[in-house]
Amino acid sequence: MRKLFFYVPLVLFLLLTVFLLSGLFSDPRERESASLNRALPEFALADLMQPQQIWTPQQLHGETFLLNVWGTWCPTCNAELGYLTELRKQGVKIVGLYYELPRDPTFDAPFNLKALQQDVAQKLQQNGDPYQFNILDLERSLSLDLGVSGAPETFLVDADGIVRAHHIGDINPQVWRAKLAPLYQQWSQP
Amino acid sequence: MKYLIATAILLLSSALNAQELLQFDNDSQRDLYRSLTAELRCPQCQNQNIADSNAIVAVDMRQKTYELVRQGQERQQVLDYMINRYGDFVHYQPPLNRYTLWLWVAPVLMLTLLLGTAIYRRSRQPQHNADTKSELNTELDQLIKRYRSKKP
Known part of the structure; x- marks a missing residue:
């Protein structure tokens, strides 16, 4: 019994080491989104290219799709456009949520939809266009409701409009294969 | 006199130009906004609050907090x-649930364990000490006795 007591500090030390070591290699940005397994929040936002078209969550029902939060100002988003376009060719439905930068009324020029549309069209021509259409989140209200912390971020939404997966950062072949593809397969089955 | 005027101008100008960027209905709303932006955590740049x-x-979160506070919403809302x-990540005050319970229980547990071992050891030691002490005392007494008896 006394001999066993002798090993208690060693065991405690080893447990602490394992705990701290696992913390060393964990990603502090990796955390579960609060939107997971919830329906998309209510919204009524205009299409980026055809502003007279208003999108609501109900119009997005019926098919599993990726909701990709992006902006032309964001280099990582531009970098993932190529791979997302490949995914679109494989039959994955991708909807863009355009994350517009906030503007300071004192310093910035007022919002110009024409200029933004041109900018977007040019970027999509250069890097590939993965989107069925883009929803313009000018005030980032839907992004706030979804708990978006920045761009790029991607949500997997099922046919009933329920968020099933969430990824912060770009989508590359590795991320798609390891994380999103299995979930996409799972939720796109009828 | 020159300095006095200069100081007065300085003080007055700053007082006149003081203008708030955010307007609140009352002081309690302002305090609420300040404390909320200080304890809400930025999801993007971690380890910074949104203020x-x-x-x-x-x-965006600051703006939303401002709007909600202006609407008269309570702190908890x-x-x-x-x-x-x-x-829960967004609030610097973690809620008490089965995952965070250890944050409160672990220190108390460690302290009780430590106290327990200390008391346990204490309770065993004094007896032992007393024994050796009395032994030593009798030995010393004998020595003294022998030394005294040698003296004329």
């Missing part, structure tokens, strides 16, 4: 609004 951060999401969207 401290200029990330887009922090700007604003916190719930944010936690509902960004999770």
